Structures are given as structure tokens and as C-alpha cells.
Amino acid sequence: MNIMAPVASTSTLDSGYLLSDPKEDETFPMFERRASSRKLISKYNDEFVLKNTEKTYEQQYASLYFLRLTVLKPRVSKVAAEAWNGMSILNQEVKAVDRVLDVRQGEFCWIVGTVYIEMTLKPNILDEITKEFWTTAPISKDKFADPENDAIMLEDESGRVNLVGSTIKSELLVTGCVVAVLGSETTSGDFDVVDIRFPQLAPQLPRKMSTGHERKYVAVVSGLEVSGDVHESYETSMLFEYLMGELGGSDDSKHASEIIHVIVAGNSFSNRRSPLSRDEESPDNSQKRKKKYGYDSSSYNSKPTEALDSLLADLSASVSVDIMPGDQDPTNYSYPQQPINAALVPRSRRFLGSSFRSVSNPCWWDIEGLRILGTGGQPIDDIFKYIEGDDRLQMMETCLRWQHCAPTAPDTLWSYPFRDCDPFILNETPHLFFAGNQPEFKTKIVVGEDGQRVRLVAVPKFSETGKVVLVDVDSLAAEVVTFALNGTGRD
Amino acid sequence: MVNDLYNNFLATRIVHGQEAITYRLLSRELKVHTALAKRYLFAFHASSLSLYPHKVHATYIISGQKCPATTISGDVLMSDISSPPSTQLDTDVALEDEIVQTTFELVPEEELEEAKSTFRKIDCIHVYSLEPIRLPKDFITLAECGRRVRDIDLDQDPEAISKTYGVISEPSAKRQQLGQVAYVQPKSAVKNVQPKSKPPHPKPEIKQELSLSTKRRPLSKPSSKSSPFPVGATQNPDRPTTNEDETSSDNIKKEKLESTPPKETTLPVMKSGTTQSAVMKKSKSTIPVSRSSSQVSQELQTMFSSSEDENDGDEEEEEEEEQEKSVTVGTETPKDVIGAIHESFISDDIDLSIDITNVKSEDIEMETAPPLEEPGEQVADISPKKGAHRRGRRKVTKAIHTKDANGFLTTKYEEVWESYSESDEETINLSKPASTRSSTPIKMSSSPAPTKEKDVAGKKENGRKKKQAGGGQSSLMSFWNK
Numbered sequence: 001m002n003i004m005a006p007v008a009s010t011s012t013l014d015s016g017y018l019l020s021d022p023k024e025d026e027t028f029p030m031f032e033r034r035a036s037s038r039k040l041i042s043k044y045n046d047e048f049v050l051k052n053t054e055k056t057y058e059q060q061y062a063s064l065y066f067l068r069l070t071v072l073k074p075r076v077s078k079v080a081a082e083a084w085n086g087m088s089i090l091n092q093e094v095k096a097v098d099r100v101l102d103v104r105q106g107e108f109c110w111i112v113g114t115v116y117i118e119m120t121l122k123p124n125i126l127d128e129i130t131k132e133f134w135t136t137a138p139i140s141k142d143k144f145a146d147p148e149n150d151a152i153m154l155e156d157e158s159g160r161v162n163l164v165g166s167t168i169k170s171e172l173l174v175t176g177c178v179v180a181v182l183g184s185e186t187t188s189g190d191f192d193v194v195d196i197r198f199p200q201l202a203p204q205l206p207r208k209m210s211t212g213h214e215r216k217y218v219a220v221v222s223g224l225e226v227s228g229d230v231h232e233s234y235e236t237s238m239l240f241e242y243l244m245g246e247l248g249g250s251d252d253s254k255h256a257s258e259i260i261h262v263i264v265a266g267n268s269f270s271n272r273r274s275p276l277s278r279d280e281e282s283p284d285n286s287q288k289r290k291k292k293y294g295y296d297s298s299s300y301n302s303k304p305t306e307a308l309d310s311l312l313a314d315l316s317a318s319v320s321v322d323i324m325p326g327d328q329d330p331t332n333y334s335y336p337q338q339p340i341n342a343a344l345v346p347r348s349r350r351f352l353g354s355s356f357r358s359v360s361n362p363c364w365w366d367i368e369g370l371r372i373l374g375t376g377g378q379p380i381d382d383i384f385k386y387i388e389g390d391d392r393l394q395m396m397e398t399c400l401r402w403q404h405c406a407p408t409a410p411d412t413l414w415s416y417p418f419r420d421c422d423p424f425i426l427n428e429t430p431h432l433f434f435a436g437n438q439p440e441f442k443t444k445i446v447v448g449e450d451g452q453r454v455r456l457v458a459v460p461k462f463s464e465t466g467k468v469v470l471v472d473v474d475s476l477a478a479e480v481v482t483f484a485l486n487g488t489g490r491d
Numbered sequence: 492m493v494n495d496l497y498n499n500f501l502a503t504r505i506v507h508g509q510e511a512i513t514y515r516l517l518s519r520e521l522k523v524h525t526a527l528a529k530r531y532l533f534a535f536h537a538s539s540l541s542l543y544p545h546k547v548h549a550t551y552i553i554s555g556q557k558c559p560a561t562t563i564s565g566d567v568l569m570s571d572i573s574s575p576p577s578t579q580l581d582t583d584v585a586l587e588d589e590i591v592q593t594t595f596e597l598v599p600e601e602e603l604e605e606a607k608s609t610f611r612k613i614d615c616i617h618v619y620s621l622e623p624i625r626l627p628k629d630f631i632t633l634a635e636c637g638r639r640v641r642d643i644d645l646d647q648d649p650e651a652i653s654k655t656y657g658v659i660s661e662p663s664a665k666r667q668q669l670g671q672v673a674y675v676q677p678k679s680a681v682k683n684v685q686p687k688s689k690p691p692h693p694k695p696e697i698k699q700e701l702s703l704s705t706k707r708r709p710l711s712k713p714s715s716k717s718s719p720f721p722v723g724a725t726q727n728p729d730r731p732t733t734n735e736d737e738t739s740s741d742n743i744k745k746e747k748l749e750s751t752p753p754k755e756t757t758l759p760v761m762k763s764g765t766t767q768s769a770v771m772k773k774s775k776s777t778i779p780v781s782r783s784s785s786q787v788s789q790e791l792q793t794m795f796s797s798s799e800d801e802n803d804g805d806e807e808e809e810e811e812e813e814q815e816k817s818v819t820v821g822t823e824t825p826k827d828v829i830g831a832i833h834e835s836f837i838s839d840d841i842d843l844s845i846d847i848t849n850v851k852s853e854d855i856e857m858e859t860a861p862p863l864e865e866p867g868e869q870v871a872d873i874s875p876k877k878g879a880h881r882r883g884r885r886k887v888t889k890a891i892h893t894k895d896a897n898g899f900l901t902t903k904y905e906e907v908w909e910s911y912s913e914s915d916e917e918t919i920n921l922s923k924p925a926s927t928r929s930s931t932p933i934k935m936s937s938s939p940a941p942t943k944e945k946d947v948a949g950k951k952e953n954g955r956k957k958k959q960a961g962g963g964q965s966s967l968m969s970f971w972n973k
Contacts, residue, residue, distance in 0.1 A: 015613045015614060015616055017615075018526060018529045018530060018615065018618075019617060020533065021530065021533070021534045022494075022527055022531055026527070028524045028527065028657055030654070030657060030660070031659045031660075032659065032662065033659055035662050231629065232631070233629065234597070234629060234633060237634065237637045238597065244658045246514075246656070248554040248615045250526070251614055252614060253659065257659045311641075313641075313645065314644055316666075317644070317649035317666065318653070318658050318659050318661050318664065319659065319661050319664075320661060347645065350666045350667045350669070351664060351667075354663050355663055443590065444588065445588060477591075478590050479590065481594070482592065482594040483595050483596075484596045485597050485629065485630055486597060486599070486602050486606055
């Protein structure tokens with residue numbers, strides 16, 4: 001890695017070529033984006049977008065766990081069998097046991113089930129209700145993991161068994177992932193784990209590399225948090241100018257024209273309330289304000305929506321854009337989030353069907369053969385709360401190895417009670433897996449056992465970092481473009 | 492002279508008007524390429540040093556790669572690279588995983604030299620804006636310029652914007668007219684394209700409909716006839732297209748325009764306001780229409796088109812050839828139409844490079860009717876807009892009693908299109924709760940469980956009763972006032 005070596009300038013123009021007098025009849029290069037296919041993978045996305053007529057909440061969540069186990073059990077059994085079949089510990093051959101409760105003491109065997117971690121610090125609705133009767137304020141924590149006191153269990157259709165042992169403590173596990181564990185039952189009825197296996201990376205579709213020399217990029221930005229305020233951060237405007245090819249010189253424009261698709265991944269609307277509404281909230285006013293349709297419409301701040309809409313409409317004229325909701329966006333809160341209704345962005349809506357699209361969270365894309373799985377970051381943020389450690393990329397990688405992109409759903413990540421399938425199960429490994437609204441930019445390439453290569457990207461919040469991530473469709477190389485205002489103190 | 496033009500403009504706005512001008516705003520105001528606008532700003536700034544000393548301040552943009560030491564603190568990867576590979580990065584992977592980091596920094600002229608020194612490699616520097624005094628730290632004054640630029644751009648064609656200002660053009664971007672947004676079809680509806688006969692509709696506002704259609708589309712083949720409608724009219728975004736809102740049960744999608752010739756850029760995208768329409772279908776036989784109506788049908792046909800995935804390019808050409816001769820039919824099942832209403836505004840399963848259109852069929856028998864009247868009748872919407880109520884056509888299951896050959900009275904349930912509006916529906920509900928009770932189970936046949944039907948039917952009746960108790964008041968407010 002030799003980043004300090006002088007980089008050869010590919011520009012044929014001097015960096016100051018725009019700092020010169022205008023010449024008569026000078027023509028400037030016009031750039032056009034390549035026509036490319038930017039599809040949504042409907043077989044996965046259709047399961048995320050729930051039809052209003054078919055949504056029902058009468059069922060329990062147990063069916064979701066059952067479906068998860070049914071689908072992932074054979075996969076992890078296969079991996080476990082390859083690893084452990086024929087192995088013998090203490091002159092005893094290990095064998096597979098079908099049901100967790102069928103484990104016999106002293107026998108070395110392996111079992112498959114869903115992990116359940118009993119967490120003492122996990123927010124419990126009953127505790128919250130009892131706390132209401134006490135005056136102590138609840139302490140808000142970032143993490144609810146307590147390694148000394150948390151009990152890890154393995155559960156399947158028959159029952160549960162406690163997992164103990166040093167192996168299990170060092171492994172990254174959350175409630176809801178399906179694993180196979182090798183070990184034996186102790187005298188106290190716990191299962192002493194010797195080894196553990198995940199389903200590992202799902203098969204990946206081969207990529208058809210394009211033969212052309214033109215580069216193609218997918219741009220991912222998240223956490224725009226457009227507020228429409230007077231004090232809106234100007235970097236957002238700079239970002240859109242860059243994507244449209246106006247900012248910078250012709251090399252910058254050329255590079256921007258290689259971006260064939262832009263994904264706005266979550267939290268595009270700002271959550272902050274405008275100062276105006278705060279003034280109006282004096283107690284005298286609140287009673288006098290008329291309540292129509294059950295809420296007071298004058299307290300609605302339309303500025304974020306209008307500002308974002310005008311930015312997106314401008315951008316849609318120049319590049320195809322997908323907007324994905326985040327946890328602060330005006331759509332449902334539970335996972336999977338439904339696409340933001342395009343009626344909220346009327347100007348951009350005029351590009352619906354051509355270069356503007358509203359997608360669900362999570363979402364699968366197929367852009368010029370590159371299979372992309374993107375989330376607004378909620379599953380990763382949720383996993384973060386329940387494990388030790390800060391490595392977001394490791395969490396993302398482990399999700400791929402669990403073949404499940406949101407294992408904590410529905411336990412701690414609110415989810416729809418799916419009845420027919422668990423749509424978060426990964427039946428294939430994408431080429432690019434990104435999570436938006438992460439605290440900082442991180443990326444790496446993960447290589448699977450069968451040669452799968454995935455680019456993991458933790459996309460940072462634009463409102464905090466001013467970064468947008470570009471991923472090369474053919475080579476999976478990642479680039480970051482940062483927008484900064486001099487003198488804002490961010491440096 | 493051009494020089495004077497921009498000089499005068501900038502002098503007026505900055506020195507006298509005390510406004511900030513960005514390169515984008517300048518390019519929109521003078522209708523020049525943004526690069527040229529950047530040069531104009533530079534030249535004016537240079538000349539202002541003598542002409543208007545201390546009255547013009549410049550803000551620059553530097554693009555390039557920053558030196559690692561001064562990289563923004565949140566950039567973890569850089570620090571990882573400079574230190575030995577940490578556990579989070581596989582050693583092999585790290586070696587090949589070079590992340591190119593570009594930065595765009597907005598600096599006032601006072602800080603320019605200092606900022607330049609923080610860059611390891613500078614790709615470009617240009618003037619971003621000129622203003623009377625130095626901008627505040629967060630550059631918020633420039634936001635106003637941005638807003639004005641967006642307002643100017645709003646009504647322009649994306650292609651025109653690209654050509655004039657140098658914005659990167661996106662071939663598939665098509666801005667639709669207000670009130671004519673493409674109704675994106677769920678994939679289930681796409682597959683059903685069977686001919687379906689429909690009863691004739693009462694006379695709509697034909698003229699309005701036709702004039703709308705012509706205004707939207709500049710005729711690619713200007714007709715030699717004199718036309719009551721302007722040929723090649725540009726889009727009229729403020730035209731009240733109230734009766735073309737998506738209140739009717741219509742699903743029309745945008746045609747694929749990526750591969751079409753440039754003249755198609757102003758081709759109007761599908762609007763959903765019309766209930767019946769003439770549709771071009773490449774495989775369908777075309778019914779010859781007399782020449783007098785060909786112009787009308789041209790307009791109408793260009794509004795709608797259906798396409799298959801791969802052959803859109805060919806189809807477009809075919810369409811143009813056929814335009815003057817024929818009117819074709821396309822179809823979809825009514826059930827999909829209702830589904831589409833429920834799925835409004837949500838686009839799923841859309842390949843941006845593929846268009847799927849879905850249109851209603853028209854009765855073939857109607858072709859023989861007076862040509863000018865007929866397409867309009869089928870195309871335009873029935874009733875004028877009644878406030879914000881849904882209106883248009885809806886599919887209703889009707890029992891049709893017929894006597895068959897043996898003299899038996901048989902009842903057939905047929906789904907027919909009927910016009911309705913929400914307000915009418917409410918009054919109907921109020922007046923005949925009993926009679927509609929029988930029809931609700933059939934209507935609700937799409938719901939998942941049998942129990943649900945009764946629940947919904949029950950709720951409907953409760954709602955009706957409530958309304959009845961409220962003295963026939965059909966306003967929503969009564970619900971919340973309770």
C-alpha cells in the first residue's frame with residue numbers, strides 16, 4: 001500500500017483551466033450516462049413490499065422463526081456434516097441429533113437450532129411498565145449486552161438447551177441466527193459447545209463482466225437529513241451538483257457521468273423540528289389550536305419534504321435515483337419498511353417510471369449484472385446493541401455467513417409477522433452489500449468458501465460526514481467523494 | 492457583445508444588487524454552459540479588482556485528493572492503511588483494496604492558498620460564486636441561489652437542460668406533465684393483455700381531451716392537414732388537468748423511451764386519468780380508420796403504447812408507421828385495475844430500461860362509429876372533477892338475466908364498467924344499505940379469508956348506519972368529532 005507515492009495525473013487539463021478568461025466559441029464536452037439496466041430483483045423485493053389488502057396481524061411471530069429454521073436447518077446441517085461427519089472425540093464418533101431435546105449426557109453430537117440469548121439488560125416492556133411507578137428515570141444505554149449474565153440457548157421445534165463453554169462466548173451470536181453446535185451434554189443439563197458452524201455464504205451468481213472500457217459506478221448516499229431549514233448544510237447542494245456533473249472540472253464531470261445509478265439509502269428526511277413550531281407551542285396556544293382529522297395540521301413542517309423533493313427532482317433529470325426509507329423517514333417503522341409514497345415528493349414523482357423510483361428497505365437490485373443488497377442500517381444497528389464490539393463490517397459479514405440479513409427480527413427489530421416465508425433469508429450472496437446510516441465509512445471485501453466475493457460497505461451519514469460512496473460495477477472497487485466546507489470545524 | 496452581457500449582469504447583481512451569484516445561477520440566467528459560467532465568474536472577478544475594488548469576493552471550489560494527515564477525522568480507513576493492517580482487514584484483501592478518496596472543498600478566497608496546501612493532488616479549482624462580501628461560515632446564502640436554479644430547471648425538459656447547461660444527461664429521464672404521472676403497474680397486471688369488450692361511454696369532454704393530447708406531443712409527422720390544435724406544441728405544465736388525475740381505475744405505464752429517437756423526448760408519458768384508450772399493440776391487427784380521424788388517433792396513440800421487453804425499439808418505428816392508419820386495442824383484466832388503484836404510487840419490479848404499459852381495451856364495434864367522436868369518447872374521462880373525490884369508472888358485478896334458447900331464464904354475473912364517484916357512493920350507501928349487502932360478498936372476493944368478508948361487510952354497514960344516524964352527512968369530519 002503506497003498511498004504517499006505521487007499519483008499520476010490523468011487529467012489532460014491543467015487544474016486551473018477554469019481560472020481563465022472565457023474564449024469565444026469554445027465548446028465544452030457534453031457527457032451522457034450510458035443506458036444501463038437498473039432492475040429491482042422482484043423475486044426478493046416482492047416479499048418485502050406488502051400489499052395493504054393482504055397484510056394481517058392476526059398471526060404470531062412463531063411462524064417466522066419456524067420458517068427460518070426450516071429453510072436454514074438443511075443448509076447449516078450440510079456444512080456441519082461436511083465438517084464433523086466421521087470425526088471422533090475421545091474415541092466416540094460424533095453424530096447428528098435431530099432434536100435438541102434428544103441429546104444424551106456424555107454423548108458427543110451436533111445439533112441445529114436457533115440461537116436465543118436471554119439478556120438481562122434487554123429492554124422489557126413489563127419492566128418499563130413497572131418502572132413507570134417509580135421515579136427513577138430509565139438509563140438509556142447504547143448496548144444491552146452483558147456477557148457475564150447473558151445466557152445463550154439453542155432452540156428448535158422441540159425445545160431449548162443452554163449452551164455453555166468458552167467457544168460459545170467468543171463467537172458473535174445474536175438471537176435469531178441459525179447455527180449448528182458440536183458438543184455434549186453436561187451433568188447440569190447444559191450443552192457444552194466444542195465447535196460451532198454457520199450456514200456460511202450462500203451461492204453467488206456469477207457476474208458478467210462487461211468488456212467495454214467505460215467504467216460504471218453505483219453511488220450510495222445515506223442520511224441526507226434534508227431539513228429545508230435556512231441553516232441547511234450546504235454540502236447536500238454540492239453533492240447534487242456533483243452528481244449532475246456541474247461541480248468541478250471536466251474530469252470531475254466525466255467521472256460523475258460514469259455514475260449510472262444513485263441510491264439514497266435512508267433517513268433523507270430530517271427529524272428535527274423547525275424553530276417556528278417550537279414558538280407556537282406555548283401552552284395557551286396549544287388548546288386553542290383546532291384539531292382537524294384528529295391532529296393539528298398547523299404543526300406540520302413541510303419544509304424537509306419540499307426541499308428533498310426539489311433536490312431529487314433536479315437529480316432525477318440527470319441520473320436514475322432510487323430512494324429507500326430509513327428509520328426516520330415517513331413510512332412504516334417496522335422492518336421491512338415499505339417504499340416511501342411518491343405522493344410525498346410530487347416533483348420527483350414526475351420522473352416515476354423513468355428515472356425515479358421508491359424502493360423498500362431492504363432492497364435487492366440488479367444493476368448491470370451487479371447484485372446488490374442494501375439496507376437502511378437498522379438490522380446492523382440492532383445487532384450492534386446486543387453484542388459487544390463495534391465492528392460494523394464484522395456484523396455485516398456475519399449476517400452473510402448466517403445467510404440472514406436481519407436475524408434480530410422480530411425479537412428486537414420490529415417486523416411484520418410473515419406467514420409464508422422469511423424474506424430476510426439470503427438465498428444468494430449479493431456482490432455488494434451495504435448498510436446505510438452508519439457512523440463512519442468502512443468497507444472491505446469478503447471472500448467465501450466457494451469463491452464468492454462480496455463488497456461490504458458501511459455507508460456513513462452524509463449529514464455528519466459529507467461522504468458519498470461510489471462502487472465500480474465491474475471491479476467492485478470503492479471510492480469515496482467527500483464534500484466539505486472550509487472553516488466549519490469539521491476537520 | 493457577450494462579454495458585456497455577463498459583465499453587466501454580474502455588475503448589476505453583485506455590486507448594485509448586493510446578491511451572491513453562483514456559477515449555476517449564472518449559467519441558468521445567461522443560458523450558457525456551466526463551465527463557461529465558471530470562466531465568466533473568474534473573468535469578472537479579475538476585472539473587478541480594478542473596477543470595483545473590494546466589492547466582489549470570490550468563493551472557490553477545490554477538487555482533488557487530500558493529504559492523509561489532514562483527512563477528515565471520521566475516515567477510519569485511511570488511518571488503518573497508515574498503520575499495520577488491523578484485524579478487521581484481511582491482509583491480502585487490504586493490499587488490493589485501495590480506496591480512492593476525492594474531496595470537494597468550498598473555500599473563500601482568503602483561505603484558498605492554505606486550503607490548496609492541504610491537498611495532495613488537485614484536480615480542479617474554479618470559482619464557485621461571487622458575492623459582495625465574504626460568505627458566512629456555513630455558506631447558507633448560496634442556498635437561495637440553489638433554490639432559484641431549481642425553480643428555473645423545474646419546467647425545462649431534461650434534455651434541454653443537459654444541452655444548454657452541460658448537465659450530464661440521462662437518456663431514460665422523462666419528466667411527465669403535471670397531473671399525468673405514469674401509473675406504475677404491479678407485475679400481475681402486466682401479464683394480462685387480452686382483448687376485452689367494453690360498453691360505450693357517454694360523451695366526455697372530447698375537445699379538452701384531444702387538445703391536451705396534442706399539446707403534449709409535438710407531432711413527429713406534421714400532418715398536412717390544418718389542425719385545430721397547435722402542432723408541435725410544447726408542454727403546458729400548468730394546464731389544469733384535473734380530470735386526468737389518477738382517480739379513475741386506470742393503469743397506464745410509460746412507454747420505453749430509452750431507445751427512441753430524440754424527438755420523442757417530449758412525448759407525453761402515460762397519464763392515468765383516462766379510462767379507455769386506443770392502444771398500439773404490435774401484434775394486434777389494426778383496424779383501418781378513415782383518414783379524417785387519423786390525426787386524432789395519432790395524438791391518442793402516441794399517448795399510449797404498449798411494449799414488450801426486447802422489441803421496443805422496433806415497436807416505436809412500427810407505431811409511427813401505423814399511426815396514420817390504425818387504431819389498435821390492448822387490454823388488461825379489470826381485477827388488475829383495482830389492484831393497481833390500491834397500489835398507487837408504489838413502483839415495484841420496474842426495470843428502468845423496460846416500459847410496461849397497460850391500457851384498457853375498447854370495444855371493437857365502436858370503430859364503426861363516427862371517427863372523430865369515437866376515439867374521444869372512449870378516451871376522455873366521464874365526469875368533471877368533483878372536488879377531491881374519486882370518480883371515474885369502476886368495475887361492478889352485475890347480474891344479467893337472459894332468456895336462453897330453451898326459454899329458461901338464466902342469470903349471468905358479468906363485470907361491467909360503470910361510472911361512479913365517491914360522493915355518489917356515499918349517497919348510494921345511505922339510501923340502499925340492503926341492496927348493496929348482497930353485492931359486497933362478491934366485491935370482497937379478493938380478500939384472504941372468508942371471515943374477513945363478513946367483518947368488512949359488517950364494518951361497511953356500521954359505517955353506513957353511522958352515516959345514516961348523522962342525518963346523511965357525508966363529511967369525514969363527523970368521524971373525528973365523535
